Amino acid sequence: MIWRRSRAGIREAVPLAALPFSLLCATVLCTLAAHAPHLPPWFTAVLAAIIAARWWQRRRHHRRASAWLRIALLIAIPGVVLAVYGTPFGRDPGAAIVCGLLVVKLLESEHARDARMAVGFACFILMSALLFDQSLAFTIMVGLLLLPPLATLRALESGLPPGRWLPAFKTGGVLLAASLPAALLGFMLIPRLATPLWGAPDNGVAHTGISDRMAPGDLHTLLTDSAVAMRIGFDGLPPPEDQRYFRGMVLWHFDGSAWTRGPASRRAWPPAPVEARGPVTRYSVTLEPSHRHWLFALDVPVAAPEGTTLLPDRTLQASRPIDHTLHYRVESAARYHLGASTLDPRLRAAALQLPAGYDPRTRELAAGWRERAAGNDLAIIRDALEMYHNGGFVYDLDAPPLGRNSIDDFLFDTKIGFCEHYASSFTFLMRAAGIPARVVVGYQGGYWNPVAHYLLVRQSNAHSWTEVWLAGRGWVRIDPTAAVSKVIMAQAGSDTGLPLGGGDISWWLPWQNRFDIVNRWWGQTVVGFDALRQSRLFRPFGIEHATAQMLGITLAVIVFLALSAGALLASLRPRTRPRDALAAAQSRLQGKLLRCGIVRGAAEGPSDFYTRAARALPPEAETLRALAGEYACLRYAFPEPPPERTRAFARRVRSFHPGRVVK
């Protein structure tokens, strides 16, 4: 019987009323808005216009959308996407196609069932908008955009006041707010996948950040990019500004135009030994997705964080590209001796490698220094830095292009450049002078957030410097850029650290700081909550490593408990709530009689009950009769019981103290 009824219910098509249809239009429009940032503006505009036109047409003329229009759209949308993106696959074209299909679904929605399907479809597309942007603000916005779909579902049911749209939002809003704790619980306990089930999408995102190939001028776009690279919170005090060098990767090989990692870094040597010469700095890093393998650590990391490898040159490498915000803890020694004891001959060869037939003038210069210094490496370094300091060199992001002999051109002609030029030429000079040297790429500096005590490092903090190997000291960091005296501060934002790269609006700064604190918290606790961090969820309860099974069982138990508690709470609600003072006073009187053992029957009227009570309590009979008469009068003689008489009645009830029943 149930079966047949539900089948009948399915077969009857409930036509879509005006309010749910309008709300459905709003839902589709909101979904489109969530995707607008990455869709071509004209595409969004055309779809929005179609939605508006359909809304107007149905409202005004009560007509269906033409089937031809739907078919035309169904053909046109993939065609347009193909023409714009060149492929139907991938994130952006996919988003454009599903948004278009949602609009087609809206055009054919004439029944409650279609509307429900469209709402489900819209929810899915709303979620997919988060594949493009996971920031806190955007997530909150998309969360709020769940309200129109919920309102549509509500409006598809009966029992709403006609013609008003606001009450439809109420249930959804209240439920959404009320289920936030449950959602957070589910979020924490749903087991994360350590490896994706199917291929993660090729995001088609331009790989931002530092690359493992450095040619003079390459970093230029990076140095003007104010995007956040990472945020670092220190356990103690932050290192002084001149020691904020974050090691990314080491480049060994120079081919005359660009520095690359070369074969030396790929050999499976053990990491060069580090001897810490001072306190170790402990800190945690929240690295924004770079789509590369590199992790950054303060010079020089002592140990590798979980899930990463420490390479021979003391750089950190993740096993997979960092496509999601990554949170890790590292320890670094600020004063250290790195690989001090010996330098393997093969490494020494790699650290002295120079391409043949390039930059003769630089080689000549270095050979002259070598001769003069007579084996004193430090003297050579001093000579070189002296040259950068007093040789008319200028730090400027707007560096002129260099020719085939790029080092010669820079050192002897242009003399204008930034970190890459200086690190590259200095390393070349050192190698030409017989000192093993290599280029290190990473970040330097950063903006110290004084409110929340963390260091904000932007892409514009990208930097490169040199490490030279000195007998007895090991690899020593030398930053030739720091020797340059004349600096044209084209990149004012990079080191002085305006948080978001805007102008110098100082009153805005504290707010931006605070906003960035929230963003950091979001990135660390929510976006960066991965399988590894989830497995540590039960540490406070003494479980070192929570398995997926454990998490699942916990989730199931909690869901069961929550449902039972909810049902219990709902059933514990008082059945009748006295809604006016008179009813309250009357139930008080009944309570007093109940304590005397006189129970009012379910079918007993008040007058009968009080008559019976008066019989059972002879000493109180008179009072009871008077009270019953007054109650009947108040209740039935007026449309609304007069308040002052009701209060008097309540007072008399309060002062009524019946004795025990004498049986």
Next chain:
Amino acid sequence: MNAATEAVRPTVAARIRHWLPGLARGRQPESLPITLDRRRIYIVPTRAGLGFGVLIFTMAAGALNYQNNSALLLTCMLGATLASSMLLTWRGLHNLTLRAVHSDRGFCGARLPVHLAFADDGRTRPGLRIALDAVPQPCSLARGVSRATITVATDTRGWMPLPRMQLSTTLPFGLFRAWSWITADQQILVYPRPLRDARPPAYADDHQHRITGGDEFAGLRDYHPGDPIRHVAWKSSARHGHLMVREFERATPGQPLQFDWNTLTGIDRETRISRLTAWVSDAYAVAQPWILILEDRRTLGPANDAAHYHRCLTALAELP
């Protein structure tokens, strides 16, 4: 295929009821008032609810696969919201108390209005649906409005037990359907189906001179079984090839009509009852006094008021 499933499903349902007698709750009549407590309320996802369940799973799988925690959080929010709507659906029925049932009387074959009085607990219950048969009827209970009226189909005269009543709701999102059964031990009186195939026997002032006394001839009509033989117009019948009877003008208002069970001969019992019902109701409609003489010579009337009308129809309905 449709026919096959139709044939199979009731047996499946019957088998389930056999295995789980708890499902048969509400088949035994209970006395009012009946409160829907948590043990009487059933709740299952609707088809849309199952669809959204699949959707949530798909969304969660996608978010997990792409390790997108924002998307997973959004999915959790949506899932928790939709799942907690189950509690609201359930609460739509919970603690609903049916205090009284009262039905209008009516003729068999029509849908009779049944008035339900619920206890007013100060809560609104929009979107309540009540079904006494296959058609659920929307009944919203607002604050202070505790009455609802639905209709029930009738197919036999007499006292009919109120069918098992299903109260259901799908609010707020139509993803879950909660329902409960109430079988109230109430009876509905169904008047016989009126059968207007014969004009009433004119009128009669007394038992001796019925039918003809001083009446004007009104016309001829076809013979129906049960017409008095004396009224047959033999000559006209011979001319037309089938039996015709004479009809007479109605009596003047002062004279009561007389509907006698025993004059209706040659037709079956139910047809007699139906024809008498039609006559009684027609007479009542024009405020003509009438006398009803039943099988056991019990005589009701003469009168033309509502009480008499209902007494007559009740007597006819209750005939064995």
